[in-house]
Amino acid sequence: MTAPWRHRGNPLVRRRDRVQGWVGVCAAAVVALGGPVAGAVSGLAVADGLAGDRARLTPVTADLRRDVPSDPGAPDGAPTMRAPVTYRTPSGRLRHAEAYVTGGLAAHSRVTVWLDARGRTQPPPPEPTDVALVSSATGSGMFACVAVLAGGGYRLVRGHLAAGREREWGREWDETEAGWTGRG
Known part of the structure; x- marks a missing residue:
């Protein structure tokens, strides 16, 4: 042309x-x-x-209530398994729930869980990368x-x-x- x-x-x-x-x-x-x-x-x-997903969620520290087996197929450090945890909401209430955690952790380990506005656990938001x-x-x-x-x-x-x-x-x-x- x-x-x-x-x-x-x-x-x-x-x-x-x-x-x-x-x-x-x-x-x-x-x-x-x-x-x-x-x-x-x-x-x-x-x-x-x-x-915006990251901004709507609040990270809190929780205690793992039982051992979590390692997941050989998971990327390093990626929260892939649900396990029972105990955490305090931003308002101070103690709660027990299941949250996504990294495999291979022992009971009573400190983990980061993500909460929505109602204080319920949510999957972790995507990383910036x-x-x-x-x-x-x-x-x-x-x-x-x-x-x-x-x-x-x-x-x-x-x-x-x-x-x-x-x-x-x-x-x-x-x-x-x-x-x-x-x-x-």
Whole structure:
């Protein structure tokens, strides 16, 4: 595809060719401008949502009430198992509940549990590195979606214009053939 503004005054370039050129320019502009904007907006929205999870939860120290076996399949230090704990809410009430803890701890170990506004235990919020990873993956995915949609739209328009061009060429060939062969 050549730049559509280079076709001005060229009698061999049809209207459909010009339209295809400008649709290509628009598709490229959507990818170049809309892709990064859509990626940044979606990535920031995900990051804000995940960071909000951390802000809504309160960490408290709890005592583990029984031994927790180690989990060989868990990442190092990741709370993957639920175990009974005793903790004090921010208001000072003593509570017994189950919370997510790291495997391989002995009874009466100190662990951090996360509480919601009602004082109930919740899974730990994502770490900042996890938030960054998920939000950047979301932003990249959104950029890719914009690029695929813009490219797909261009291909759809280009196919429609090519079909119209084929019909025009067929009609013109029928007229030209009739004049050459004397069948017309």
